[in-house]
Amino acid sequence: MKVEAENKVDTSTQPKTGADLFVESLIKEGVDTLFGYPGGAVLPIYDALYKAQKSLNHVLSRHEQGSIHAAEGYARVSGKPGVVIATSGPGATNLVTGIADAMMDSLPLVIFTGQVARNVIGTDAFQEADVIGITTPITKHNYQVQSLSDLPKIIKEAFHIASTGRKGPVLVDIPKDISASLFEEVNDTDFHLPGYQPTTKPNPLQIKKLADALAKAKKPVLLAGAGVLHGGASTELKTFIEKHSLPITTTLLGLGSYPGEAELSLGMAGMHGTYAANTALYECDLLINIGARFDDRLTGNLAHFAPWATVAHIDIDPAEIGKNIETHIPIVADSKEALKALLSNTEESPDHQEWLTELKRFKQDYPLWYNNPKNEISPQWLIEAIHKVTKGDAIVTTDVGQHQMWAAQYYTFTKPDRWVTSGGLGTMGFGFPAAIGAQIAAPDETVVAIVGDGGFQMTLQELSILQEKGLPVKVIIVNNQALGMVRQWQESFYEKRYSESLLTTQPDFVKLAESYEIRGMKIDNQEDLIHALPEVFSYDGPVLLDCRVRKEENVYPMIAPGKGLNQMIGVKP
Amino acid sequence: MKRIIAATVQNRSGVLNRVTGLLQKRQFNIESISVGRTETEGVSRMTFVVEVADNQKLEQLMKQLNKQVDVLKVSDITDKAIVARELALIKVMSNGQVRNEIQGMIEPFRASVIDISKDSLTVQVTGKTDKIEALIDLLRPYGIKELARTGLTAFLRGHQPQVTELAPYSLLK
Numbered sequence: 212m213k214v215e216a217e218n219k220v221d222t223s224t225q226p227k228t229g230a231d232l233f234v235e236s237l238i239k240e241g242v243d244t245l246f247g248y249p250g251g252a253v254l255p256i257y258d259a260l261y262k263a264q265k266s267l268n269h270v271l272s273r274h275e276q277g278s279i280h281a282a283e284g285y286a287r288v289s290g291k292p293g294v295v296i297a298t299s300g301p302g303a304t305n306l307v308t309g310i311a312d313a314m315m316d317s318l319p320l321v322i323f324t325g326q327v328a329r330n331v332i333g334t335d336a337f338q339e340a341d342v343i344g345i346t347t348p349i350t351k352h353n354y355q356v357q358s359l360s361d362l363p364k365i366i367k368e369a370f371h372i373a374s375t376g377r378k379g380p381v382l383v384d385i386p387k388d389i390s391a392s393l394f395e396e397v398n399d400t401d402f403h404l405p406g407y408q409p410t411t412k413p414n415p416l417q418i419k420k421l422a423d424a425l426a427k428a429k430k431p432v433l434l435a436g437a438g439v440l441h442g443g444a445s446t447e448l449k450t451f452i453e454k455h456s457l458p459i460t461t462t463l464l465g466l467g468s469y470p471g472e473a474e475l476s477l478g479m480a481g482m483h484g485t486y487a488a489n490t491a492l493y494e495c496d497l498l499i500n501i502g503a504r505f506d507d508r509l510t511g512n513l514a515h516f517a518p519w520a521t522v523a524h525i526d527i528d529p530a531e532i533g534k535n536i537e538t539h540i541p542i543v544a545d546s547k548e549a550l551k552a553l554l555s556n557t558e559e560s561p562d563h564q565e566w567l568t569e570l571k572r573f574k575q576d577y578p579l580w581y582n583n584p585k586n587e588i589s590p591q592w593l594i595e596a597i598h599k600v601t602k603g604d605a606i607v608t609t610d611v612g613q614h615q616m617w618a619a620q621y622y623t624f625t626k627p628d629r630w631v632t633s634g635g636l637g638t639m640g641f642g643f644p645a646a647i648g649a650q651i652a653a654p655d656e657t658v659v660a661i662v663g664d665g666g667f668q669m670t671l672q673e674l675s676i677l678q679e680k681g682l683p684v685k686v687i688i689v690n691n692q693a694l695g696m697v698r699q700w701q702e703s704f705y706e707k708r709y710s711e712s713l714l715t716t717q718p719d720f721v722k723l724a725e726s727y728e729i730r731g732m733k734i735d736n737q738e739d740l741i742h743a744l745p746e747v748f749s750y751d752g753p754v755l756l757d758c759r760v761r762k763e764e765n766v767y768p769m770i771a772p773g774k775g776l777n778q779m780i781g782v783k784p
Numbered sequence: 785m786k787r788i789i790a791a792t793v794q795n796r797s798g799v800l801n802r803v804t805g806l807l808q809k810r811q812f813n814i815e816s817i818s819v820g821r822t823e824t825e826g827v828s829r830m831t832f833v834v835e836v837a838d839n840q841k842l843e844q845l846m847k848q849l850n851k852q853v854d855v856l857k858v859s860d861i862t863d864k865a866i867v868a869r870e871l872a873l874i875k876v877m878s879n880g881q882v883r884n885e886i887q888g889m890i891e892p893f894r895a896s897v898i899d900i901s902k903d904s905l906t907v908q909v910t911g912k913t914d915k916i917e918a919l920i921d922l923l924r925p926y927g928i929k930e931l932a933r934t935g936l937t938a939f940l941r942g943h944q945p946q947v948t949e950l951a952p953y954s955l956l957k
Contacts, residue, residue, distance in 0.1 A: 343798055344801065347805055348809050355797070372853060405794075405856055530844065533840060534844060
């Protein structure tokens with residue numbers, strides 16, 4: 212009898228709620244994965260998700276920050292918007308770091324937050340926060356849904372805004388009474404956004420100007436930023452570079468846009484960039500920037516940045532052009548469109564053989580270098596070892612700090628979209644959850660989270676996701692028992708007063724991993740590491756490797772704060 | 785330098801906060817801002833008077849405003865042929881003795897007295913910023929009890945002279 216009774220409950224005839232409409236809208240947008248955490252104001256939404264388990268894979272984090280960083284990793288690797296759900300008040304405020312991070316690094320996210328019911332908004336109700344007010348400066352756009360009939364249209368707009376133009380996070384705040392209410396009629400979902408019309412095609416006159424400048428240049432250099440990756444323009448970039456034999460450097464976030472081991476690649480530029488890259492930026496007479504925003508960690512002191520160069524800047528965001536650096540040839544366009552136009556409009560290559568020879572000599576004479584005592588593990592050596600075992604083909608995520616710079620310097624990428632790091636905001640605790648999102652986006656790829664012992668402790672609770680979802684993420688802790696970059700700056704600029712930067716009290720990371728039923732290993736010498744690494748990467752499941760490295764190692768070369776590209780310290784003698 | 789920026793925006797909740805928050809985040813100084821509806825339903829007009837250091841900063845300001853999804857159009861109308869008006873309400877200390885004196889003084893400004901009490905009167909004046917400032921200066925010696933200004937609102941004149949006809953004159957210089 213009971214069975215019969217259950218059979219009578221046919222969900223399709225149950226009246227639909229706002230939450231059901233929400234789920235339908237997501238499926239229409241092609242969403243299959245959600246990163247989230249339930250709570251009071253999103254109970255109706257989670258009820259609808261329960262019914263839609265077959266079509267939507269919900270990844271439950273253990274802190275909302277974990278959800279959003281995972282969504283960022285997912286977005287960076289898949290190119291699709293990462294979708295996040297959190298409840299009102301604390302759920303939403305816990306997302307703030309990730310939203311700001313995605314805004315700085317132009318990652319497409321669509322974030323849904325629950326809100327208290329409309330009739331109590333503004334009364335300091337339980338778990339109420341002004342999420343729209345809080346997130347306005349750190350989102351590309353945000354919405355509070357005022358009426359259920361607008362919900363499908365808002366969701367459509369949100370996905371459009373997040374994933375077009377300069378990508379970024381869009382937040383939709385949904386009051387609980389809206390997701391709970393029954394709906395009858397939906398407004399038209401066609402939208403028109405007269406204030407949002409990104410320019411994607413370059414102006415032909417500006418392209419011509421750049422072609423002319425290129426033909427005349429004696430010392431050209433190309434700087435590739437994340438815009439090349441966001442625009443999916445790596446193939447076009449490679450063709451363009453090879454067509455004119457242009458030396459190329461990348462920003463931190465642009466790594467992988469051009470094969471790092473190629474002859475024309477100068478490596479990464481900036482504060483911890485290579486001598487060849489920084490010197491090229493300093494001495495060049497034509498600088499072609501595609502999709503980089505001339506961040507201060509790249510440029511150093513502006514007075515010493517490309518002082519003799521004609522600067523061409525290609526960017527999809529017009530506000531980035533001329534923001535930090537005076538630009539002579541501004542081109543507002545999508546990186547792919549601009550490169551296509553350049554490929555078909557640049558006949559003449561520059562005459563720059565001498566410049567290439569000079570740069571080649573810089574590369575040979577002043578490569579990256581480090582101390583490598585055999586009885587310890589130098590962190591740089593560790594990264595090189597990881598590179599070797601993974602054949603340079605893994606998806607690598609990091610936090611911020613020393614380990615991030617070493618990974619950027621020594622893990623040479625040959626393919627695009629394999630490097631997931633927190634560049635602009637510099638967020639500790641980003642790398643590990645981002646690796647989870649990356650692994651979900653690319654289930655068949657090797658994903659390694661290279662994290663510091665400090666950053667990992669900020670989001671390590673997400674080990675639960677690895678356990679729950681059986682994701683084979685490899686976590687390698689570059690453990691120097693310190694906030695390494697803070698310690699390095701205290702050593703260099705604060706006379707070795709190591710104020711609160713030494714993390715000598717730590718959990719036993721191996722036991723920690725094991726408590727989540729994850730394989731844990733601890734290694735402190737080169738020989739063991741050489742044996743362990745192939746095992747780590749061939750193991751069919753997640754592994755956490757606590758790798759004890761030389762504590763006193765610093766990141767070099769370096770442009771000290773306030774100094775210019777031509778004032779590097781720590782270059783190979 | 786002082787610039788007059790006119791923007792049309794979608795009249796959606798939070799749009800004023802978006803715009804002023806943006807200006808604050810990018811460290812622009814707003815001298816005045818006025819907002820109101822326009823001839824088109826759902827579209828509002830904002831007029832800002834801002835102090836910017838140089839042209840590069842001005843360009844940034846315009847671009848950042850333009851980037852907002854709810855901002856439809858932004859223009860720097862400082863050097864164009866424009867009509868620009870501001871309204872000020874000035875409550876001045878006055879007893880019977882000076883009342884007539886003040887009345888006479890404000891007349892050339894085409895200002896009017898809109899409220900009188902035993903010991904004060906309120907003047908309403910409309911016009912360009914410099915005119916309003918001139919009147920305030922004149923009234924100051926009598927003792928200003930309260931002052932409220934709407935901020936400048938402005939738009940382009942119906943006819944824009946060709947560039948060659950434009951005198952090198954700017955309203956706010």
